[in-house]
Amino acid sequence: EVQLVESGGGLVQPGGSLRLSCAASGFTFSSCSMDWVRQAPGKGLEWVSYISGSSTIYYADSVKGRFSISRDNAKNSLHLQMNSLRAEDTAVYYCVKMGSSGSLDFWGQGTLVTVSS
């Protein structure tokens, strides 16, 4: 059974940093592309970042230069380092496995990041 468990969310002041982690199990993690997707309270879904199995990386323009995605294939873990956080980064952050045809076939339960003074 595929499981994705996020951790690291919480309350942080504007300009602060936070590191999210995602523990993956139930599939061959090193072979799979992974994404972070976020959802602000009461809003729709927003893609944040992508990393392939071989660590090709992409970012949404809204986070480029501030967020950094990484993976540890030996530990089956995915990370998102978030710096220079802004109020508009407040959202639930989902760790997501990429499946066929660019779809997102398994989602974690999400971790809430709140940026506020």
Add this chain to the structure above:
Amino acid sequence: EIVLTQSPGTLSLSPGERATLSCRASQSVSSNYLAWYQQKPGQAPRLLIYGASNRATGIPDRFSGSGSGTDFTLTIRRLEPEDFAVYYCQQYGSSPRLTFGGGTKVEIK
């Protein structure tokens, strides 16, 4: 940048009725890399359809996807009580790597 526009914003229907949801792309979606998701309050999204028309594992056959190029449709043949939710389309391709539509809420009439 490919922008996905979903319509209508809200669909008010009764159980047993047919739901037709639209997703229109500002440019052609490459290789039909178009997916649909269902999201219920307090839950993570769930993949319904990938590759425009392929049902994901465990998805009932009352859900179907169609379309190509810039126009895609999600059809729910006969709405069950558990189908009332928000639905999102998503494309995968060139930069930005992924984009989502704004969502369609299917509510009980």
